[in-house]
Amino acid sequence: MADVINNEAVNPAEENKEIIDQAEVKKVKVKKIKTKKDKPGKQPKAKKKEKRFSKMPYEKKQGFVGFMFTLPWLIGFFMFFFIPAIKSINFSLSDVKIFENYATEWNNFYNYKYIFASGSTYLQNLFSTLGDLAINVPVILIFSLFVAVLLNRKFIGRSVARAVFFLPVIVTTGVVMTAFNGASDTSAVFEGDVSNGIMFSTMNATDVLNSLGLSEQITKYLILVSDRIFDVVWDSGIQIILFLAALQSISPALYEACDVEGATAWEKFWLITFPSVSPIILVNIVYTIVDTFSDPSNPVLAQIDGVIKNSFNYGVGAAMVWVYFVIILAIIGLIFLICKKLIFYSVD
Amino acid sequence: MNITKAIVSQFTKHKGKKTDKRLWLNVISNFIGKIVVSLILLGLAYVILYPLIYCISQAIRLPSDMYDPRVIYIPRHFTLQNLKDAWDFLDYPRILLNTVNVSLWPTILQLCTCALAGYGFARFKFKGKGIMFGLVILTLIVPPQTISVTTYTTFRYFDPFFISSGLNLVGLLPENYIDITDTLWSFILPALFASGLKSGLFIFIYRQFFRGIPKELEEAAYIDGCGSFGTFLKIIVPNAVPAFITVFLLSLVWYYNDYFTVPLFLPLTEVLSSSLNDMFTNMTTVGGLYAGVDVLLVYPIWRAGIILYILPLLIIFLVTQRKFTESIARSGIVG
Numbered sequence: 001m002a003d004v005i006n007n008e009a010v011n012p013a014e015e016n017k018e019i020i021d022q023a024e025v026k027k028v029k030v031k032k033i034k035t036k037k038d039k040p041g042k043q044p045k046a047k048k049k050e051k052r053f054s055k056m057p058y059e060k061k062q063g064f065v066g067f068m069f070t071l072p073w074l075i076g077f078f079m080f081f082f083i084p085a086i087k088s089i090n091f092s093l094s095d096v097k098i099f100e101n102y103a104t105e106w107n108n109f110y111n112y113k114y115i116f117a118s119g120s121t122y123l124q125n126l127f128s129t130l131g132d133l134a135i136n137v138p139v140i141l142i143f144s145l146f147v148a149v150l151l152n153r154k155f156i157g158r159s160v161a162r163a164v165f166f167l168p169v170i171v172t173t174g175v176v177m178t179a180f181n182g183a184s185d186t187s188a189v190f191e192g193d194v195s196n197g198i199m200f201s202t203m204n205a206t207d208v209l210n211s212l213g214l215s216e217q218i219t220k221y222l223i224l225v226s227d228r229i230f231d232v233v234w235d236s237g238i239q240i241i242l243f244l245a246a247l248q249s250i251s252p253a254l255y256e257a258c259d260v261e262g263a264t265a266w267e268k269f270w271l272i273t274f275p276s277v278s279p280i281i282l283v284n285i286v287y288t289i290v291d292t293f294s295d296p297s298n299p300v301l302a303q304i305d306g307v308i309k310n311s312f313n314y315g316v317g318a319a320m321v322w323v324y325f326v327i328i329l330a331i332i333g334l335i336f337l338i339c340k341k342l343i344f345y346s347v348d
Numbered sequence: 349m350n351i352t353k354a355i356v357s358q359f360t361k362h363k364g365k366k367t368d369k370r371l372w373l374n375v376i377s378n379f380i381g382k383i384v385v386s387l388i389l390l391g392l393a394y395v396i397l398y399p400l401i402y403c404i405s406q407a408i409r410l411p412s413d414m415y416d417p418r419v420i421y422i423p424r425h426f427t428l429q430n431l432k433d434a435w436d437f438l439d440y441p442r443i444l445l446n447t448v449n450v451s452l453w454p455t456i457l458q459l460c461t462c463a464l465a466g467y468g469f470a471r472f473k474f475k476g477k478g479i480m481f482g483l484v485i486l487t488l489i490v491p492p493q494t495i496s497v498t499t500y501t502t503f504r505y506f507d508p509f510f511i512s513s514g515l516n517l518v519g520l521l522p523e524n525y526i527d528i529t530d531t532l533w534s535f536i537l538p539a540l541f542a543s544g545l546k547s548g549l550f551i552f553i554y555r556q557f558f559r560g561i562p563k564e565l566e567e568a569a570y571i572d573g574c575g576s577f578g579t580f581l582k583i584i585v586p587n588a589v590p591a592f593i594t595v596f597l598l599s600l601v602w603y604y605n606d607y608f609t610v611p612l613f614l615p616l617t618e619v620l621s622s623s624l625n626d627m628f629t630n631m632t633t634v635g636g637l638y639a640g641v642d643v644l645l646v647y648p649i650w651r652a653g654i655i656l657y658i659l660p661l662l663i664i665f666l667v668t669q670r671k672f673t674e675s676i677a678r679s680g681i682v683g
Contacts, residue, residue: 059473062472062473062576063472063473063474063475064474065472065576066468066469066471066472066473066474066477067468067472067474068468069464069465069467069468069472069576069580070464070465070468070469070477070480072461072464072465072540072541072542073461073462073464073465073468073484073541073542073543073547073551074480075541076461076538076540076541076542076543076547077483077484077487077541077543079502079508079509079537079541079543080499080502080537080538080541080543081487081490081495081543083498083502084495084498084499084501084502085490085494085495085498087495087498087501087502088494088495088497088498091497091498102501147389147392150385150388150389151389153385155382155385155386155389156386157386159670161389161393163665163669164393164396164397165392165393165396166665166669166672167396167397167665168396169598169601170597170601170661170662170664170665171605171658171661171662171665176605176624176654176657176658229395230395230399233392233395233396234396286489290488290489290491293491294491294492294493296493296607296608301491301493304493305493308497314497317497318497318498321491321493321494322494324491324494325490325491325494328489328491329489332489
């Protein structure tokens with residue numbers, strides 16, 4: 001260290017013909033080194049950071065890099081999810097007043113009391129949405145698994161069939177759905193074309209099922225399901241894709257072994273196919289639940305939309321949404337607990 | 349087909365009478381099975397295509413055919429006038445441009461930032477990773493309606509990390525917030541920070557896919573002196589094309605179809621999804637272009653509007669269909 005300082009100190013004296021700029025630079029250098037000497041622990045900040053990074057053990061360094069990769073998401077999560085969520089909880093607990101800006105005032109759980117008060121339609125809507133869910137989830141699951149198994153077989157025109165079944169993923173949207181449904185509803189009256197009245201009429205099916213001697217409950221459920229066939233087919237695009245991907249990842253060797261042992265197609269399905277796709281069943285259940293719950297046209301969300309957009313009752317709206325979300329979370333948690341024991345993981 | 353051939357060849361080898369019957373039964377049941385499968389799929393395909401076919405059929409007929417009970421699917425008089433009317437009513441080119449603006453840029457940004465986050469979650473170990481990924485899943489299951497109003501207030505009084513307040517103190521801003529509603533920023537900023545529409549799902553897809561790429565590829569790059577980001581760009585991205593295609597298409601389609609957030613954050617911007625949603629009401633209510641006209645005559649134009657709405661999606665789908673179906677199957681969402 002001392003040598004360096006001596007050199008630097010001597011240099012300006014030796015080359016005094018140099019232009020001023022350079023001389024100044026050297027002076028600065030000398031100063032820096034002097035400060036170094038005073039406090040040897042203190043280094044320029046950038047250098048220190050660099051040194052610290054290069055001295056880091058490999059694993060820690062990798063961890064830091066990984067954190068940097070996820071940092072944009074973390075910032076976004078904080079700005080566009082966490083803060084709005086906290087604000088929304090605050091809204092649900094207070095009286096929201098809108099003027100130039102907005103203000104919130106604690107109102108002792110009034111919003112929650114209000115939505116659970118007798119005579120409120122919220123609970124009614126909630127139950128009807130839950131009822132929808134109870135019908136939709138099993139039907140969509142069974143249907144999409146069924147179609148995926150069919151699409152996985154070899155037959156003529158398979159690529160065309162796949163394209164058709166993936167179409168709902170691309171086009172599916174509330175706008176087109178209402179337009180489609182509305183389209184056939186109204187036209188039938190004018191055109192005298194009864195078969196177009198409801199998308200697919202089940203009027204005769206009720207009679208047939210009743211005459212078969214099935215119990216009324218089962219008949220009702222079947223009719224309900226077949227009335228929904230249009231919605232079900234259009235809502236299960238993603239689920240079909242997920243199941244199909246899972247089916248294609250099953251090793252053909254397993255089926256060959258089955259053939260050698262003389263298993264029937266039925267046994268093959270329950271012993272090989274079903275356990276192999278069971279992790280995806282969970283994914284699909286969760287996806288279907290979330291999809292049904294966050295569909296803006298379901299009764300609860302329609303009501304919330306009305307409360308917010310028409311009566312500007314932001315506090316009550318937020319309370320409704322949070323109650324709704326807690327229920328979703330409870331249902332998903334319950335399903336996770338049940339499925340944890342039933343799912344078969346081939347890896348890990 | 350191979351199984352059938354094998355069975356037939358077996359049948360010709362052994363000519364025992366009992367096995368004969370069995371093998372023939374097998375062949376026949378196999379054949380019937382195929383026909384049944386085709387029939388079921390054909391029926392279901394009809395359910396999917398029916399409304400489309402119906403819309404197209406109504407969109408290309410003359411209004412007089414609407415009164416004709418003999419016409420159900422195939423019109424007697426063809427016309428493109430309905431499409432033209434719908435085109436004019438929607439102001440189609442302008443609205444389509446708006447829609448592309450609102451859906452394409454966030455999609456491209458989301459495509460990149462979600463990939464970064466997905467790579468971070470897939471390949472690195474750091475403190476709090478488990479919790480962070482749990483939060484990603486949480487954003488996935490929280491319905492967007494839960495935080496829509498407060499997200500609006502966040503955009504209306506935008507003050508990220510008190511930057512706006514700071515600028516206001518220094519005197520660079522008149523207020524202590526910026527209003528970014530009704531600007532494209534309210535779509536671009538969330539996408540830039542991997543928090544756009546359904547980005548939790550995209551981070552999940554990327555993570556699953558990146559985990560399936562052999563680690564040896566990256567280790568080789570590291571040994572050759574490539575940095576982490578360089579490795580990501582040069583090794584991971586070229587190997588993850590299916591995941592990128594899947595995310596791009598899904599994200600584009602969901603932004604295109606979204607009629608919930610656009611009217612909320614960009615109330616002054618007309619996009620296809622929201623204007624189609626109101627199209628029928630706008631046409632027939634008092635003061636509308638078709639007020640007082642028989643509804644039956646308005647339907648064909650409305651259907652033509654639906655066709656115009658679906659058309660860009662259909663074109664994208666038909667162009668990328670093969671790649672899309674392949675890549676979804678390969679993108680390892682299954683994990």
